[in-house]
Amino acid sequence: MLAVEDVHLRFDGVTAIDGVSFEVGPAELFAVIGPNGAGKTSVFNVISGVYRPQRGRVRFLGEDIAGRRPHRIAAMGLARTFQNVELFHNLTVLDNLMLGRHCHFRYGALAALAWLGRARREELAARARAEDIVDFLELEAWRRHPVRLLPYGIQKRVELGRALAMEPRLLLLDEPVAGMNLEETEDMARFVLDVRDELGVPMVLVDHDMGLVMDLADRVLALDFGRPVACGTPERVQGDPEVIRAYLGGEEDRS
């Protein structure tokens, strides 16, 4: 499905990723953990084409996509969410979901101007799919609200919906429960499990906190300062002395 091979990413002076490799199988829920600044978001940015790694390969569905432009990678079926919500703030929930389906439309600008035949048909069909996601994520009450007016927890959920609207082959979730209270966290955990069980979409989940990840993930990769520290089942990674030191030495010792 996805194979990250020996990826290195440097920003002038800072090494964000230092030789990371991992593989994600079909229908797997893979997690990446590590303290803040460990390079988790950077890994996502490399996979989704926002950054080009200096070294290494990213194979997705058999093709090397490292350095490919983001919209081409998206068109192959890779969807992601962002650590800090990156929704289209002036659009409604529905329009954000509809935008997620951008790659599934076939009609062009001329058809859009006339709104006849094909454009209308495709929009109606897409709307039906968007409504499925509204149902799935229980967003009925917010449909027509511009997303900038929504509570943070709902915005996170809309972002998951927008990614699901792409009907992805692989889903990357960057800290889906960051900043959420307990109740919102449990809701989100339930949706993540639903996505895996009902839609069967493989996922890579990033979190800086171990709690959620240990409950959900099939396998876990722990990063520290851009380097892989441990990889394996949640129990094994949790007990790994290197991981414990990374967490105790980092800023996470408070929690």
Add this chain to the structure above:
Amino acid sequence: MTGPRTAEAATGSQGPRPAPGVPARRGKRVRRRPLLHTSYGQDMALLDTPAKRRWTLALLAVALLLPYVLVDEMLSLLATAYVAAIGAVGLNIVTGYAGQVSLGHAFFLAIGAYTAAAISGDPDGRVIGLGVTSMLVWLPAAGLAAALAGLLVAPLAVRLRGLYLAVVTLGLVFLGEHVFKEWDHLTGGPGVGRPAAVPELFGVRFDQAGPLGSREQQLYLLMLVLLAVFALGARNLARSRVGRAFAAVRDRDIAAAVMGVDLARYKALAFAISSFYAGCAGALLYTVAGFFDPGSFNLLLSVQFIAMVLIGGVATVSGAIAGALFITLLPRLTRELPALAPFISGDITRTPNVFQVETVLYGLLIIVFLVFEPRGLFGIWVRIRNYWKSWPFSY
């Protein structure tokens, strides 16, 4: 929640409003729910409530009746305003919907104006002319020529953003001004000018008295119909995948790319479509006066279009139209100033004169709207509407 109130506001404004608390015409009419839609098709329609349908029809009916009520001078002015509205709707596509600030609109208007004038001009005249007067030829040609120019400019938008893009597109206007002043074989040269395109459609000359009435009545109706077509196109575009992609590029370009929107392609598309509108507007703009000068396509013209969009309301079609009407009719009001305030001169060689006052007014209006009502006239309309929706509970 808003349903019954919308209906009430619509019926209430047609007749005397009943005293607060007294239900209007209860029992006579079943109150339907205008926001209750039973299919996605209904829900996604442009005019999705009966109130919107009624208001649009009423506005259209009034606009169609005006030529038989107003004097010729006003009709010419309104015809010009409608054409300006086509241009403003176009600018709103690239700047309002797609968020790419362009000060180069005057340049694209010029390309359309000269393409159309050259195609329809007199082949034996002193300036370039091909003698093809059919609008079916010169109008699309003008739009396409400008769209092509827009496509050539678009790569700049991929590399530059915000102010940098504004300044570079401003450069286009200076470039165009220079070229058009020098190229007098095409433009007639500054101070002389050339005849505008000939508005002829299916053998009917709209710049002469004809089947629909006088020259002014004919031009008015022609521009009204064209504006309706262009406005409808823009509304459709805005609610399509293309409009959503524009908004996504405007709001969060990285997220847009990650969702599969090709940034370079959609910025180019925004410039091309916007310039197509500008080209058509440029071609039509001077058919009312019949003549135009290469000096018209200056920075002030670009600023006027920016003002139309900002004053009318960014990223709304009806707002751009309202802004265009406002800005085009404004000079008609300032012309009256010398009578009211004698220190303002109607003579362009004196200071202060009405033209200076106009320029200052545009600037002031832009500032006032940006500071106090960033959503423009459209925002004011929404406020009024919400006031009536919650009437009599106005909080």
